[in-house]
Amino acid sequence: MRSLVLIGHGSHLNSESASAVFRYAELLRERGLYDEVIEGYWKEEPALRQVLRTTASTDVTVIPMFISEGYFTETVIPRELGLGHQGPVPPEGVARVLGGRTVRYTLPFGVHPGMADVILARAREVLPDAAPEDTALIVLGHGTTRNENSHKVIYSNADRLRESGLFAEVHALFLDEDPRVGTWPDLVRSRRVVVVPFFASEGWHTLETIPEDMGLRGEVTEFPDNPHGPQTVFYARPVGTHPAVANVVLSLAEEARSAGGRDGDVDRTHDAAWQAMMALARRGGRIGEVLLTPHSGVYELRHALDEGMGGAELQTVVTPEGLRDVTRRDAAGEHRPVRTYRTLPRGWRAVLSEAELRRGVHFLYPAVVEESYAHSCHSLRHTPWPTTARRQTGIYTRVQRATHDQVERVARTVCSPCLRTRLWAGEKLPRTFLDGVPGAFPCAEACTYFVAEVRETLISKRPTTAS
Ligand code: SF4
Secondary structure, three states, X not given: OOEEEEEEOOOOOOOOOOHHHHHHHHHHHHHOOOOEEEEEEOOOOOEHHHHHHHOOEOEEEEEEOOOOXXXXXXXXXXXXXXXXXXXXXXXXXXXXXXXXXXXXXXXXXXXXXXXXXXXXXXXXXXXXXXXXXXXXXXXXXXXXXXXXXXXXXXXXXXXXXXXXXXXOEEEEEEOOOOOEHHHHHHHOOOOEEEEEEOOOOOOHHHHHHHHHHHOOOOOEEEEOOOOOOOEEEEEOOOHHHOOOHHHHHHHHHHHXXXXXXXXXXXXXXXXXXXXXXXXXXXXXXXEOOEEEXXXXXXXXXXXXXXXXOOHHHOEEEXXXXXXXXXXXXXXXXXXXXXXXXXXXXXXXXXXXXXXXXXXXXXXXXXXXXXXXXXXXOOOOOOOOHHHHHHHOOHHHHHHHHOOHHHHHHHHHHHOOOEOEEEHHHOOOOOOOHHHXXXXXXEEOOOOHHHHHXXXXXXXXXXXXXXX
16 A cells, blocks of 8 residues: 655645645546545645645655755755655655654655656647757746755756757746846747746746746747847746646656555554544534535535535535535635634535545545544644744744744634644643544644744734734
């Protein structure tokens, strides 16, 4: 048995931020090469601190879904996963045994040599007959003076594609460092120019900054008066959203495993947690705001306040992904980065098979089953606020200066809509939803949303609404 974990950044504000990682997880699940494919996030749930606990096997490969090496892949993710590694990740990855699981952590997908093929695939989408006689390729990166790694990957892909001989010229250009994208009319001589953004997703840069800096007006733009004569620019979509990235992810995962090792076993604690959950499901009951009812081999989930409503009055979803998508936003359409907030929208029902129920509940309340079970076994370790604060780096370092009173004031605002009980602050939770108390979920450690709110409070010195 083996598990694949994809790590994305996620967002406290934008529910679309995690979409690319969702899509890759779905593509990889369809391939069926791993017993499970799970997503984890820095700014959403399951959080990096929780995600390993949610894997069903003792053999776990973790892929950072990032376009280049840098602060997140070298500092934040290894630290939050508890890998005991900081700094550049070696080409063979980092392997550790954590809590009985063998965990392999790889380089981010963006630095894999297979990304040159993805660039090529994107270029061919906009210009299928690109030819070495008259076509230039621009591989366009963000670049930054603070992270030299982010440009290394652009140069190495440009070199690889130059060597392929498929283009008359290949250039590496950047938004934030030299050579800058705005200089392209002076640098590029070919009549036809394909621009491929080496970005993880579609967003502000690919939709606005790059077209603006290059003077583009859509997928194809004519430039009749350029210094080297008339030129046509073909603007491709970002590499990070191409389906072929799934192949790159699988290659990375297989290379990490080829260093040795055999398939893992079922993780016994995880299995026991889900046995307890299934016992609740089979007799029917509540989990958080959701009513779970068994119906001859399938399970129906709906908002508890929708109890008694006819099926025709509710939107019916029949997959775990469908359940995820109807519960990602609240009734007002706002993103729900903390999935245990009492903001679950109403008006839907999910009908899932027993095989799908685990993934459905995982999407609904990530890590809650595993953490509640661990709490009832007295094995859920709490991390007090000072320890969480000391671990923060980068822009979050300042939360170490928050006083106890400031932290508590933030908690009165941020944690009050949350179903979780703050064990990290000394609150008590004698029973959990597994013991029949629907809204009783443990919170072992302040979430990243809470940490971000503490930082905001310190920056703005704003009073919290609770103060
Ligand atoms: Fe909920 Fe507060 Fe825990 Fe975050 S820190 S999960 S808001 S209880």
